[in-house]
Amino acid sequence: MSSGPKVRTQPLGASAILGNPYSVFVLKEGYAYTDSDGNTRADGSITLLKGRHAVLVDTGTPWDKDYLLQGLQAHGLEPEGVSFVVCTHGHSDHVGNLNLFPEATVIVSRDICRRGVYVQHDFDAGLPYRLDDGLEVLPTPGHCAGDVSVLVRGTEEGTVVVAGDLFEREGDDEGGAGWRLLSENPELQAEQRQRVLALADIIVPGHGPPFRVIKEA
Template sequence: MVEQVVGPGVYCVYSTGPSSNSYILAGKKIALIDSGLKENTPNLLNSLKGLGLEPGQVSAVFHTHGHCDHFGGDSLFPDAEVWMHVHDGSLVNARDQDFSAGRYFQGAFFPHVNRYYVESEPLPLRPFNLRLLFSPGHTQGSVCFFEPEKRLLFSGDTLFADAVGRWDLPSGSLVDLQASLRKIRALDFDALLPGHGPLRREPRERQKQAIDERLAELG
């Protein structure tokens, strides 16, 4: 199932089973934020075709982190740039099964990460103004993407509609996760677009309240 998120050009491919959500950004170029589990590939392909897009048109996949339920769909895009934080990306390139949860999702596809993020540099995806936010905690190399003009936050597995991501997996850290949530709380967004589960569309003050509730639960 694919849904237009906010305005033209931003679409959510909802996850099936344990796969992550995937987001299609159709601007001057076509890019994805995460690509889901390998088993979700037919769903992703159908969603692209439903929008009149071919996999060969996808020029980049921007990953929120290096777990294989977020990158298996990269198998559809052998010529695309594959972006990730250097911490997670170097482990994915080493095919680290423990880090990437590859053992849990058997037969995982591993892409070759060929672009590493630089925090101060905007991502090349006009007309979107995607700003990168390093948000360690779920993994050390987790990132979020903030679009200040459309007031969107793509939060990966750092923050979900009603929960936060796990911090007990390799390189995870509760202290880092709490600090990342406080960074996210300072952003003005009306749509939270997480790595799993439903979107959360509410005014920014309610988004901040929800993060306060999550921080209070973490203690």
């Protein structure tokens, strides 16, 4: 495993990151915790990229339907106005509302599809898939074999990576196993985490608030 860049992180303290050509809005902040009965309670972050197109990254669980629709309406959007839906991986807390977006091009992990027609793209070669100026879908495997993240250039905070469960939350590497317990391939995920830390100024993780990535000399 590469040691990667020397970085530290800190909470962003905001759910909106303005920019040009795209702004980033975290409609729902993901979470994961163990309740008093020992049950795991979790939901994934839901993020809207708003610019020339409306792009939704992850759709939460089926129980997030009303919350998601209200979040879109707050931005003047109906589901039919969403051009792309990117689900970073296929777990139920990330794909639970795909059926709401019949007009969108849907990317689930590495499957790219619009109305039953599949687009071929060689994610396995490490190639990003371009959505628009400043927007790319990156292969970031490890948590699951086909995981992807979305890179957003040109925000007021720099480059944002909406990373799904590549990062569970800020500080998820502290105190032992952390994210590794949920990883299909921890070694590969560690390499991809270092790659994204080198690219990003802000990371939107799968189960926590956005955080800054501060490169150190």
